[in-house]
Amino acid sequence: MRPRSRLLAIAAAVVTAATLSPLPAAQAAPSPSVDLDPGMLSAMRRDLKLNDTQIEARLRTEAAAPLVEKRLKARLGSAFAGAWIPSGASRLTVAVTSASASEAVRAEGADAKLVGSSAAELASLRSRLDKKAKSANPSVVRGWYVDTPNNRVVVMAAPGAAEAARQFAGDDVTVVTQAEQPRPLYDIRGGDQYVINGNTLCSVGFSVAGGFVTAGHCGGTGSPTLGYNNVAQGTFAGSSFPGNDYGWVRTNGNWASQPWVNNYSGGNVTVAGSQDAAIGSSICRSGRTTGWRCGTLLGRNETIVYAQGAVSGLSRSNACAEPGDSGGSWISGNQAQGVTSGGSGNCSSGGTMWFQPVNEILQVYGLSLTTTGGGGGSSLISNLNGKCLDVPNGNFSDGVRVQMWTCNGTAAQRWNFVNGTLQTSNNKCLDIAWGSTANGAVIQIANCSGNPAQQFVLSAAGDLVNPQANKCVDIDAWNANDGAVLVLWDCTGGANQKWRRG
Structure with missing residues (x-):
C-alpha cells in the first residue's frame, strides 16, 4: 500500500459524522437477513438451533477464520497449537505454547489460549498411532484424533476395553468410550x-x-x-x-x-x-x-x-x-x-x-x-442497488478509490479471489487505506503486498469481510447512485453491505 499525499490522508481521516455515522432511526438499516440457499438455511435453523441473525454473524466469523488461522500458523511456528471457533463465539481462538505468542494472536483479532503441547507435538503423537493403524483391533479401538480445544490426543475405545486401548495407544493419550x-x-x-x-x-x-x-x-x-x-x-x-x-x-x-x-x-x-x-x-x-x-x-x-x-x-x-x-x-x-x-x-x-x-x-x-468461479474474474454486485464494484475509469493506479457503478462487464468490474485477496483483472488488490481498522476507512486498490489490509473473504451470507478488522465493506451513507464510494464499517447486515458474485 503506497502512502498518499498528506492532504488526502487528512481528508481520509477527517470525515464528517454525517458521512460515516449509521443512519438515523427513521432511515435505519433493515433487520439482518441471511442470503443463503433456502434449504441450507432451513437445515441450519433446525440442526444448529440458530436464528437468522445468529447464522449471519456466525458465517462472517467462519469466512474470516481460515485466513487468520493460516497467517498465525505461519507466523507462530512451533508455538502454534491449533485454532477453532468456540460455540457461540464471534472470534477465532488460537492456542499457543508461550505467553509471548499471545500478543501476535490478539493483533490478528483472535483470542489466545495458553496450552502445554504444540500442534506439531500433537500431530506427531497422532502420527505414531497412525503407524500402528493396521494392528488396531476394532473390537478394542474405535479410532483416534487430536482434540484441539482441549490440547490432547483422544483414543476412542469400545465399552469395557479402555485398558486394552491404553495399552495399544500409550499413557500420553486420553481414552474415551465410543459405544x-x-x-x-x-x-x-x-x-x-x-x-x-x-x-x-x-x-x-x-x-x-x-x-x-x-x-x-x-x-x-x-x-x-x-x-x-x-x-x-x-x-x-x-x-x-x-x-x-x-x-x-x-x-x-x-x-x-x-x-x-x-x-x-x-x-x-x-x-x-x-x-x-x-x-x-x-x-x-x-x-x-x-x-x-x-x-x-x-x-x-x-x-x-x-x-x-x-x-x-x-x-x-x-x-x-x-x-x-x-x-x-x-x-x-x-x-x-x-x-x-x-x-x-x-x-x-x-x-x-x-x-x-x-x-x-x-x-x-x-x-x-x-x-x-471462472477465468477472467467475476463481478461483485451490491444487494442495495444491483450495481457493480468498479475501478473508476479503468484507472488501475496505486491508491485509486473504488466506487459503485452500473454493471457493464468491463475489466474495471472483474474481480478474482486469490489466496485471501480480492484482485482486479490486472492483479491489483482491494486495500484498506493505511491498514486502518477504524469505521470509515477508505477502500481503494493498491499493489498487492500480502498485508492484512488486503485480506477479504465473501461469507456465505454475502458479507465482504476484512478478517483483521472483522468489519465489512460498506457503501457509504447508503448511497445507491453511480459513483458511491466504499468504506470499512462494523457489519450490520444491511443491504449496503451485502454482495454477490455475478
Missing part, C-alpha cells in the same frame, strides 16, 4: 444417488472435470455406476479404502459436471471453492437417504478404525447421516469440504460422522473441482 463402532455408510449432484455394480447405493460428493468424487468404500477401481435415473453413468477411475476413503468416477459423455449440491428442497447449493473451514464452523451435508443435515465441524486429521481397517485424515462432525449417504457432499457456506465416510448413530438419536476432505482427493488424482 457404537463407526461403519461405512454403504446404503446410501452432490448428494444425488448413484448405483455401483448394480446393487450398492451411495451419494455423489462433488463434480469435477470429467466426473465426480465420492467415498472409496462405495466401489473399487473399475466398478461401473448408474446415475440416479438408472442410466449408465461411468466407472470408478480410482479408489482407496481402507487407509483412505476416497475415489472418483469418470463419467461418460451423457453427463455434464455442474457446481451444484442437491439441497433436497427442490433446489441447488452452488459450490464456489474448497477452502477448508475452521474447526467450530457450521457445516452441512447432502445425501440420498437423509437429505440436508447440518452440524458443526469438530475436528480434522482423525483416524477411525472400521471393521475393514483404519482410515486416517478424516474430519469429524455431529451432522447426522445414515446408510446410503456415503460419499455425499459436505459443505460449509459455499466451500466444498469433503465426502461422507462413516460414523455412528443416526438422524433420530444423533450421531458422530466422519468425512474424507475433498482437497486431498483433488490433489491425489489431479482433479479440478467444478465451481461457480
Whole structure:
C-alpha cells in the first residue's frame, strides 16, 4: 500500500459524522437477513438451533477464520497449537505454547489460549498411532484424533476395553468410550444417488472435470455406476479404502459436471471453492437417504478404525447421516469440504460422522473441482442497488478509490479471489487505506503486498469481510447512485453491505 499525499490522508481521516455515522432511526438499516440457499438455511435453523441473525454473524466469523488461522500458523511456528471457533463465539481462538505468542494472536483479532503441547507435538503423537493403524483391533479401538480445544490426543475405545486401548495407544493419550463402532455408510449432484455394480447405493460428493468424487468404500477401481435415473453413468477411475476413503468416477459423455449440491428442497447449493473451514464452523451435508443435515465441524486429521481397517485424515462432525449417504457432499457456506465416510448413530438419536476432505482427493488424482468461479474474474454486485464494484475509469493506479457503478462487464468490474485477496483483472488488490481498522476507512486498490489490509473473504451470507478488522465493506451513507464510494464499517447486515458474485 503506497502512502498518499498528506492532504488526502487528512481528508481520509477527517470525515464528517454525517458521512460515516449509521443512519438515523427513521432511515435505519433493515433487520439482518441471511442470503443463503433456502434449504441450507432451513437445515441450519433446525440442526444448529440458530436464528437468522445468529447464522449471519456466525458465517462472517467462519469466512474470516481460515485466513487468520493460516497467517498465525505461519507466523507462530512451533508455538502454534491449533485454532477453532468456540460455540457461540464471534472470534477465532488460537492456542499457543508461550505467553509471548499471545500478543501476535490478539493483533490478528483472535483470542489466545495458553496450552502445554504444540500442534506439531500433537500431530506427531497422532502420527505414531497412525503407524500402528493396521494392528488396531476394532473390537478394542474405535479410532483416534487430536482434540484441539482441549490440547490432547483422544483414543476412542469400545465399552469395557479402555485398558486394552491404553495399552495399544500409550499413557500420553486420553481414552474415551465410543459405544457404537463407526461403519461405512454403504446404503446410501452432490448428494444425488448413484448405483455401483448394480446393487450398492451411495451419494455423489462433488463434480469435477470429467466426473465426480465420492467415498472409496462405495466401489473399487473399475466398478461401473448408474446415475440416479438408472442410466449408465461411468466407472470408478480410482479408489482407496481402507487407509483412505476416497475415489472418483469418470463419467461418460451423457453427463455434464455442474457446481451444484442437491439441497433436497427442490433446489441447488452452488459450490464456489474448497477452502477448508475452521474447526467450530457450521457445516452441512447432502445425501440420498437423509437429505440436508447440518452440524458443526469438530475436528480434522482423525483416524477411525472400521471393521475393514483404519482410515486416517478424516474430519469429524455431529451432522447426522445414515446408510446410503456415503460419499455425499459436505459443505460449509459455499466451500466444498469433503465426502461422507462413516460414523455412528443416526438422524433420530444423533450421531458422530466422519468425512474424507475433498482437497486431498483433488490433489491425489489431479482433479479440478467444478465451481461457480471462472477465468477472467467475476463481478461483485451490491444487494442495495444491483450495481457493480468498479475501478473508476479503468484507472488501475496505486491508491485509486473504488466506487459503485452500473454493471457493464468491463475489466474495471472483474474481480478474482486469490489466496485471501480480492484482485482486479490486472492483479491489483482491494486495500484498506493505511491498514486502518477504524469505521470509515477508505477502500481503494493498491499493489498487492500480502498485508492484512488486503485480506477479504465473501461469507456465505454475502458479507465482504476484512478478517483483521472483522468489519465489512460498506457503501457509504447508503448511497445507491453511480459513483458511491466504499468504506470499512462494523457489519450490520444491511443491504449496503451485502454482495454477490455475478
